[in-house]
Amino acid sequence: MTVGDVxxxxxxxxxxxxxxxxxxxxxxxxxxxxxxxxxFGPFFREKYGSGGDKGLENCRIRYYGxxxxxxxxxxxxxxxxxxxxxxxxxxxxxWHEILDRMGNVRQVRPERHNGTARTYQFDRIGRYKGSW
Amino acid sequence: xxxxxxxxxxxxKDVLNGRISREQADRWAYEVVxxxxxxxxxxxxxxxxxxxxxxxxxxxxxxxxxxxxxxLHSDDDIREAMMxxxxxxxxxx
Numbered sequence: 026m027t028v029g030d031v032x033x034x035x036x037x038x039x040x041x042x043x044x045x046x047x048x049x050x051x052x053x054x055x056x057x058x059x060x061x062x063x064x065f066g067p068f069f070r071e072k073y074g075s076g077g078d079k080g081l082e083n084c085r086i087r088y089y090g091x092x093x094x095x096x097x098x099x100x101x102x103x104x105x106x107x108x109x110x111x112x113x114x115x116x117x118x119x120w121h122e123i124l125d126r127m128g129n130v131r132q133v134r135p136e137r138h139n140g141t142a143r144t145y146q147f148d149r150i151g152r153y154k155g156s157w
Numbered sequence: 158x159x160x161x162x163x164x165x166x167x168x169x170k171d172v173l174n175g176r177i178s179r180e181q182a183d184r185w186a187y188e189v190v191x192x193x194x195x196x197x198x199x200x201x202x203x204x205x206x207x208x209x210x211x212x213x214x215x216x217x218x219x220x221x222x223x224x225x226x227x228x229l230h231s232d233d234d235i236r237e238a239m240m241x242x243x244x245x246x247x248x249x250x
Contacts, residue, residue, distance in 0.1 A: 121218040
């Protein structure tokens with residue numbers, strides 16, 4: 026299991042609505058993603074995307090919050106909140122993730138609307154290590 | 158729901174004083190985020206909206222742990238974030 030798999034599972038578990046990942050994007054799809062980002066950007070970028078945003082192939086836009094640094098966490102650099110918007114369904118989901126100093130995602134904690142949280146941990150090359 | 162820098166600053170201080178847990182601060186911030194998504198949050202004064210929101214988004218996830226029973230952030234991290242987002246804002250910096 027990888028970080029990407031966890032994001033995929035978060036979606037299935039939390040929203041119940043998701044898009045099947047598409048094969049490699051052609052020019053038309055790339056243009057669609059750019060239009061989506063430009064159109065929907067103002068709704069979310071200010072609130073959730075101060076660290077940047079990215080249009081994904083599966084009709085989603087991912088907004089990255091600023092990294093909140095951790096001064097005493099060894100190889101871990103800090104955490105950020107990620108907010109994802111599905112331009113087809115209008116569904117959103119979010120999670121907190123911890124990055125290491127190389128910029129790799131090392132932990133993912135999805136927001137669970139029932140109040141319980143589970144943290145998924147990965148090694149420096151993205152292999153799943155376990156959860157608690 | 159009206160939100161100002163003082164309210165957000167109070168949550169930071171309560172965490173640092175141990176009056177509330179980090180988990181409670183995270184849930185408070187989560188509630189604000191939900192209210193914001195519903196469009197019912199107003200910021201006072203409106204010109205401070207960005208800093209108030211930055212404080213809320215710091216508190217949202219403040220209970221993140223790097224390992225079971227080991228918080229990612231030290232109290233110094235939290236104090237620094239409070240100074241940057243809240244105290245600095247009040248003094249105009």
